[in-house]
Amino acid sequence: MAGIELKNISKVYGGSVVAVDDISLEIKDGEFMIFLGPSGCGKSTTLRMIGGLESISKGDLLIGGKRMNDVDPADRDIAIVFQNYALYPHMTVAGNLGFGLKLRGVDRGEIERRIKAISSMMGIEALLERKPAQLSGGQRQRVALGRALVREPQAFLLDEPLSNLDAKLRAAMRTELIKLHHKVGTTIIHVTHDQIEAMTMGQRICIMKDGHIIQVGAPLDVYRNPANTFVAGFLASPPMNLVTGRLEGNGGGDLHALAGAARLPIPEAFRAGYAGHSGAAVTVGLRPEDFHLAPLAGRSVPVAVRTVAVELLGPEVILVAELGGAGGPEIQARMPRDFLARPGAELTLHYDLTQIHLFDGQSGTALARPQIA
Amino acid sequence: MMVRMGQASNAADRRDRRFGYALAAPSLTVLFLIILFPVLSALFTSLHEYTLIAPNFDTFTGLANFKAALGDAEFRHSAWLTLRFVIGVVLLEFVIGFGVALMLNKVERFKPVYYAILLCPLLMNPVIVGLIWRMFLHPNLGIVNYLLGTIGISPVNWLGDTKIAIWTVILVDIWHQVSFMIVLLLAGLSSLPKEPYEAARVDGANAFQCFVHITLPMMRTVIIVTLLIRFIFAVKTYDLIYIMTRGGPGVATDLVSYFIYRTAFVSLNIGEASAMSILLLTAILALTAYLYRYMRSLN
Numbered sequence: 001m002a003g004i005e006l007k008n009i010s011k012v013y014g015g016s017v018v019a020v021d022d023i024s025l026e027i028k029d030g031e032f033m034i035f036l037g038p039s040g041c042g043k044s045t046t047l048r049m050i051g052g053l054e055s056i057s058k059g060d061l062l063i064g065g066k067r068m069n070d071v072d073p074a075d076r077d078i079a080i081v082f083q084n085y086a087l088y089p090h091m092t093v094a095g096n097l098g099f100g101l102k103l104r105g106v107d108r109g110e111i112e113r114r115i116k117a118i119s120s121m122m123g124i125e126a127l128l129e130r131k132p133a134q135l136s137g138g139q140r141q142r143v144a145l146g147r148a149l150v151r152e153p154q155a156f157l158l159d160e161p162l163s164n165l166d167a168k169l170r171a172a173m174r175t176e177l178i179k180l181h182h183k184v185g186t187t188i189i190h191v192t193h194d195q196i197e198a199m200t201m202g203q204r205i206c207i208m209k210d211g212h213i214i215q216v217g218a219p220l221d222v223y224r225n226p227a228n229t230f231v232a233g234f235l236a237s238p239p240m241n242l243v244t245g246r247l248e249g250n251g252g253g254d255l256h257a258l259a260g261a262a263r264l265p266i267p268e269a270f271r272a273g274y275a276g277h278s279g280a281a282v283t284v285g286l287r288p289e290d291f292h293l294a295p296l297a298g299r300s301v302p303v304a305v306r307t308v309a310v311e312l313l314g315p316e317v318i319l320v321a322e323l324g325g326a327g328g329p330e331i332q333a334r335m336p337r338d339f340l341a342r343p344g345a346e347l348t349l350h351y352d353l354t355q356i357h358l359f360d361g362q363s364g365t366a367l368a369r370p371q372i373a
Numbered sequence: 374m375m376v377r378m379g380q381a382s383n384a385a386d387r388r389d390r391r392f393g394y395a396l397a398a399p400s401l402t403v404l405f406l407i408i409l410f411p412v413l414s415a416l417f418t419s420l421h422e423y424t425l426i427a428p429n430f431d432t433f434t435g436l437a438n439f440k441a442a443l444g445d446a447e448f449r450h451s452a453w454l455t456l457r458f459v460i461g462v463v464l465l466e467f468v469i470g471f472g473v474a475l476m477l478n479k480v481e482r483f484k485p486v487y488y489a490i491l492l493c494p495l496l497m498n499p500v501i502v503g504l505i506w507r508m509f510l511h512p513n514l515g516i517v518n519y520l521l522g523t524i525g526i527s528p529v530n531w532l533g534d535t536k537i538a539i540w541t542v543i544l545v546d547i548w549h550q551v552s553f554m555i556v557l558l559l560a561g562l563s564s565l566p567k568e569p570y571e572a573a574r575v576d577g578a579n580a581f582q583c584f585v586h587i588t589l590p591m592m593r594t595v596i597i598v599t600l601l602i603r604f605i606f607a608v609k610t611y612d613l614i615y616i617m618t619r620g621g622p623g624v625a626t627d628l629v630s631y632f633i634y635r636t637a638f639v640s641l642n643i644g645e646a647s648a649m650s651i652l653l654l655t656a657i658l659a660l661t662a663y664l665y666r667y668m669r670s671l672n
Contacts, residue, residue, distance in 0.1 A: 074577030086568030
């Protein structure tokens with residue numbers, strides 16, 4: 001087992017296309033780290049550089065404290081699970097599991113013992129003589145994971161391994177991967193564009209965009225304190241409502257954010273941090289789950305909204321409404337499952353002010369304030 | 374209700390099928406006239422004593438022509454020579470073709486240029502190829518011997534030496550047909566998935582192990598189909614022989630297609646030549662049927 005350290009790593013294609021731009025990150029030994037970001041953000045490229053499938057244009061990669069930039073993938077003692085499984089199509093499941101060991105000259109008895117152990121752990125004993133074409137997506141995924149596990153590597157690199165599975169299977173495999181990590185305790189880097197996977201699986205999330213790391217932190221931490229509007233709009237579903245507004249008032253009790261026609265007083269805890277930005281254009285971040293039907297003692301403020309649409313999801317209702325009345329900016333709010341409203345209906349919701357986020361109106365960076373724990 | 378709907382759709386199906394046959398009928402008729410009729414006619418002829426001196430079907434001889442053909446040492450020689458020629462040509466073209474295809478598969482720039490150059494020989498008529506090479510290989514006036522002479526190698530009688538002639542034909546055939554192998558194998562190689570190779574790299578396979586354990590098994594079907602197609606075509610080789618050697622010197626390059634031609638139009642024994650072509654056709658049909666069944670078994 002080993003920690004992985006990226007020091008100022010860049011990937012440049014053809015001398016000009018920068019896929020990954022000077023990123024630094026330390027992944028602790030035994031950590032479950034998620035690389036999260038939209039397509040083309042450089043997360044897979046970063047993973048492939050760690051795995052040795054892409055060369056590193058600049059910077060240093062350390063695995064277990066040793067520089068690995070020019071080490072062959074086979075000698076980095078890592079295993080990669082690919083998005084489309086990349087099983088050897090002409091080999092049986094047993095052949096797929098044992099191929100790496102065979103190449104490493106592990107003796108036959110040992111290979112068989114390990115294949116047996118891993119296949120029973122992954123629940124694929126009955127499939128050992130089958131070819132990949134005869135397996136379902138979930139079974140292939142298990143074989144691919146088994147092939148990674150059987151080598152007992154220092155770290156697992158998972159490149160969107162769940163994205164080809166259907167929703168139900170994906171949820172099941174999520175749980176299984178978490179259990180697996182508890183069991184083997186090996187460092188795992190999991191690349192995904194699915195924010196649910198990111199929130200539920202990882203110990204830390206590294207959010208990437210355009211080849212840069214935007215924010216690194218524990219899932220709830222990132223959710224509660226997004227570093228900028230990109231993270232705020234990317235995590236959670238539905239994501240944070242981002243409303244163009246203005247911060248007004250002097251430093252005292254009348255400091256408030258204007259979001260459309262809604263006036264949102266800044267709670268005392270945040271005043272010191274936000275006061276310096278009074279008069280500036282800001283983006284106000286309001287999470288859908290922070291709108292309530294009843295007032296919260298001492299920390300909420302009533303806001304008028306006009307119903308646009310109501311989405312019945314079953315466990316909850318998503319209310320799409322115009323903030324501050326007709327013509328106001330459109331927001332989404334999470335309502336309890338028995339909530340009902342006609343389009344056009346005027347309502348009063350209560351917004352939990354302790355959860356308010358303000359971002360710089362130009363750069364989108366979160367304005368400094370105490371972290372929400 | 375359900376039953377009636379079923380019947381209605383069956384009637385519609387039948388109507389569709391009849392209409393389909395009606396549409397295909399003209400081309401089927403033409404195909405019958407130009408392909409099936411000559412084949413049946415050859416079969417009929419092969420059962421009679423039919424020569425160009427006595428062109429009639431008066432004497433039914435049963436399988437006598439087949440017996441005569443199989444008993445003919447020259448026919449057996451040319452059949453055996455053809456088998457060796459075909460195996461030699463196909464194997465050499467495969468080895469060269471696969472090698473070049475593997476190299477070209479790694480090439481990233483100017484790929485279309487390589488393709489265009491490779492396809493040039495394929496676009497040429499075999500007769501032209503034969504004529505050009507006969508000129509190149511002329512013992513006294515050919516450029517090949519001239520070039521060999523400049524580095525001190527004495528002239529070779531490429532097409533006149535009984536030991537060398539068949540190899541010369543094989544080399545010219547390779548020059549002409551190897552691109553076919555390259556193009557097919559290259560198409561196969563470039564459609565292979567990349568991921569198993571990456572998985573193998575992580576698993577610790579070197580280039581040779583990747584080739585043996587990944588490329589060859591994944592290319593298996595492409596390789597078999599390519600070999601079979603080329604095999605079938607090589608069995609029919611005729612034009613090159615006709616232009617370059619006329620089966621000679623002696624019978625050193627007397628491939629079976631050319632021998633059949635000689636039997637029919639030099640010896641004027643149409644009956645026996647027909648029997649030989651039926652034998653050849655049977656062999657090619659057997660190969661084709663195997664190829665067809667193999668390709669169907671893949672789906």
